[in-house]
Each structure stands twice: as structure tokens, then as C-alpha cells.
Amino acid sequence: MRQFAKPALAIVDSMRTAAAAEPARAIAFGGAPGSNSHQAAMQFAPDALPLPCFSFEDALDAVETGVAGCAMIPIENSQHGRVADIHFLLPESGLAIVAEHFMPITHALMALGEGPFEAAYSHPQALGQSRHYLHQRGITGMSYADTAGAAAFVAESGKSDIAALAPPLAADLYGLKIIENAVEDAHDNTTRFVVLAKDPLDPNSLAGTPTMTTFIFEVKNIPAALYKALGCFATNGVNMTKLESYQKGASFAATMFFADIEGMPGDPRVDAALDELAFQTNSVRLLGSYPQVRKRG
Numbered sequence: 001m002r003q004f005a006k007p008a009l010a011i012v013d014s015m016r017t018a019a020a021a022e023p024a025r026a027i028a029f030g031g032a033p034g035s036n037s038h039q040a041a042m043q044f045a046p047d048a049l050p051l052p053c054f055s056f057e058d059a060l061d062a063v064e065t066g067v068a069g070c071a072m073i074p075i076e077n078s079q080h081g082r083v084a085d086i087h088f089l090l091p092e093s094g095l096a097i098v099a100e101h102f103m104p105i106t107h108a109l110m111a112l113g114e115g116p117f118e119a120a121y122s123h124p125q126a127l128g129q130s131r132h133y134l135h136q137r138g139i140t141g142m143s144y145a146d147t148a149g150a151a152a153f154v155a156e157s158g159k160s161d162i163a164a165l166a167p168p169l170a171a172d173l174y175g176l177k178i179i180e181n182a183v184e185d186a187h188d189n190t191t192r193f194v195v196l197a198k199d200p201l202d203p204n205s206l207a208g209t210p211t212m213t214t215f216i217f218e219v220k221n222i223p224a225a226l227y228k229a230l231g232c233f234a235t236n237g238v239n240m241t242k243l244e245s246y247q248k249g250a251s252f253a254a255t256m257f258f259a260d261i262e263g264m265p266g267d268p269r270v271d272a273a274l275d276e277l278a279f280q281t282n283s284v285r286l287l288g289s290y291p292q293v294r295k296r297g
């Protein structure tokens with residue numbers, strides 16, 4: 001069922017109506033009102049109109065179809081790593097990354113009852129970020145599309161033996177009691193989000209600013225393929241800050257990488273590295289260049 005639980009519908013509808021009146025000002029996010037992505041969107045663009053979408057994919061679709069000007073999507077977490085499916089969803093969307101945003105994340109355990117709880121519902125990232133907490137208390141993590149949506153679902157269920165892991169704000173919005181705050185396993189728990197839009201940023205707007213560039217590439221299926229690909233950045237002195245591999249298709253021989261570097265095309269060192277990379281690999285696709293908001297290294 002790709003629909004928010006009832007307690008969320010009134011706020012979702014009013015946000016959707018406001019966004020529909022001014023789509024260019026709308027910032028889509030995957031999750032119910034009160035989700036982490038909603039809060040990240042408001043931190044990033046306080047004057048924007050938040051547009052709740054049931055999934056990350058729906059948020060990207062909203063930008064593609066012109067229902068929103070941009071989307072705020074979580075991509076990786078300091079504790080739990082890559083957000084599932086993002087390395088497929090971002091390239092498939094055809095959108096460009098135009099910004100990054102970092103947000104400290106805290107989860108509260110919230111419920112209708114006082115406990116003990118059989119299960120806690122939440123986004124898989126929140127369950128993973130609170131793995132030890134849940135394990136120590138014998139609470140089973142149950143995956144839900146987003147954290148705040150899980151809180152609305154628990155509220156709608158009327159059950160007192162299930163809980164949600166969600167931002168504290170979600171307890172207020174959906175009428176749950178906070179059982180415990182800050183249940184994440186690491187207190188410096190931080191998620192990196194990216195903002196996607198139809199058009200890439202104008203490179204001139206980035207002149208003189210430290211930048212990041214995100215891209216994907218497919219290595220050739222030969223020995224030392226990755227070594228040669230990475231050599232392009234090493235010899236040109238370009239700093240790579242992220243590299244993740246994944247498979248394309250069922251052959252397990254078409255290996256793709258999702259990477260971030262410091263700098264952007266137009267910088268002679270980055271141009272040289274990317275030219276060499278195109279030569280050393282089967283394909284390279286740039287997903288966007290954008291201001292670096294947190295210094296790396």
C-alpha cells in the first residue's frame with residue numbers, strides 16, 4: 001500500500017495543496033511530515049514548500065514531472081552506510097545533484113503504550129542506526145517506508161505493544177508518547193543528503209567555491225581495472241572521498257562504482273582525471289557538481 005497512514009493524511013494533503021500552487025518552490029522528500037528528510041529539506045531551504053512523497057522514488061518522480069523544483073534525498077549515514085537503492089535511483093532519475101546537506105540524526109522510541117514492545121517500526125536506516133539498542137531490549141526491527149510514516153502507522157494501529165523509531169517531532173504530530181530519546185547507537189550519528197534538480201548548476205555559479213563532483217563508472221572486466229581507474233585520480237592529484245561498488249545485472253562481471261571527488265570539470269586536474277577515466281573504463285556518467293559544505297580531509 002503506497003499510502004501514508006491516516007494520522008498523516010491531513011498534514012500531507014495541506015502540504016500537497018500548498019506545493020501544487022507553486023511547484024517551483026516545492027521541495028519533494030521521501031517520507032511523512034516530521035521525517036528526517038522533511039527536516040533536512042527545511043534546514044536547507046527554509047522558505048521552500050515541503051512536498052511529502054511516500055518513497056524516495058516518488059520524490060524523484062515529482063521533480064522529473066515538474067511537481068516539485070527539487071528533491072532532498074538521504075544518501076549515506078556515518079553509522080549505517082549507504083542508503084539502500086540510492087545508487088540505482090539517482091542515475092535512473094536523470095536528475096542532477098545540485099547540493100549536499102549534512103544533518104545530525106537522533107531517533108526516539110515512541111508508542112501508544114508504555115512497553116514492553118514486541119516490535120519497532122521504522123526506516124531501515126533508523127533500525128540499523130539503533131541496532132544495539134533494539135537488540136539489547138529484544139525488540140524486533142520492522143521495516144517501514146520512513147520514520148515519521150512509521151509513527152503514523154503505529155498511531156493508526158491502536159496497538160500498545162508496538163513502537164516506532166522516529167524523530168521526536170513525529171510523536172507530537174501523530175499523538176505518540178516518547179518512551180526514550182536518543183536511542184541511536186552513536187551520538188555523532190550524521191546523514192549526508194543530496195538535493196536533486198532537473199538542471200545541473202551553472203558551472204560559473206561555482207567559480208571560486210570548493211566543490212564536489214559525483215559520478216558513476218563501469219570498469220572493464222579485466223585484471224587491475226579498478227587500479228587503473230583510480231590511477232587517473234592519483235596521478236592528477238584529485239582527492240576521491242567516496243567509492244562504492246555495485247553490480248549491474250546478473251552476470252556479476254559488470255562492476256559499477258559510485259564515487260565522489262573534490263573539484264569539478266573545468267578544473268584542469270579534474271578534466272585530465274576524467275578524460276583518462278573515460279579511456280580506462282566502459283562508461284563514465286557525471287551526476288552533478290555542487291558546493292562542498294563540509295571540508296573533507
Ligand SMILES: O=C(O)C(=O)Cc1ccccc1
Pocket residue numbers: 030031034035036037038074105123125126145146147148191
Ligand atoms: O525516514 C526518514 O526519516 C528519512 O528521511 C530517511 C532517513 C532515515 C534515517 C536517517 C536519515 C534519513
